[in-house]
Amino acid sequence: MKPAGPAAGKREWSKLVELLERFARGDLEAFEALFQQFQGEVYGWVLRIVRDRGAAEDLTIETFWRIYRAHARFDPSRGFGPWARRIASNLAVDYLKRARSELPLVEDCLAARPPDAALRRELRDGIELAFRSLPAKLKVVAILGLVEERSQEEIAEALGMSVGAVKSRMFRAVRALRRSLVRLGIEP
């Protein structure tokens, strides 16, 4: 296969810029094209945070609905992906706040890969309980940073905060988890 040269790359880029400009003017076809291009990426990101496929689909729709409504404020010179991810992250965090005690950890997305069998049942329940009780703003950072092992820079960009704030929240999340476990009588 012939590799795409710089000219092809430039053409692709100018096509995308044109699409973004049309979207910013409120063109529905351009919005659909962007939706088709980014729906999978947005869904995947939201799924990592909310860990529920149904909720991730609903939130993906809601993300694009907000994007559509905000088209006039969109700056085509900035990327569409990061903007969409920021909106999706905010919605996912709101979802975590509402569904604090119902966040599925194992039952839904993780059925294919059961948790470490060596962990005692009591310990596992304790960790789940402690994790569920984390405030949403700490939980999201713990999920993305510790479980999904996303970079701090990526998390910071998606959540609209500094890398320092991400580090601080990650530290606080681990400390809160540990305190909860100790309160439950589990000494990690």
Next chain:
Amino acid sequence: MNEHERERTIELLKGVVRPVEDGGLSGDLWPRMLRRMEEGPMRVPWFDWALAGLVVLLLLLYPGLIPRVLYHL
């Protein structure tokens, strides 16, 4: 919390909460997107406004609750 305790807590967390396996979307969401666009903006039910008013009133009466509420936001 020392470094060992921190590492141990993270290890335990990772033992229970595993990364999501993203199998991709089950189908194209565009038809649902079109339906959502037809519905228009969601209206906030009157009950939510009443609840928000109650929370504000409580915070005015008991300002000591403010840091706790902020922590959980």
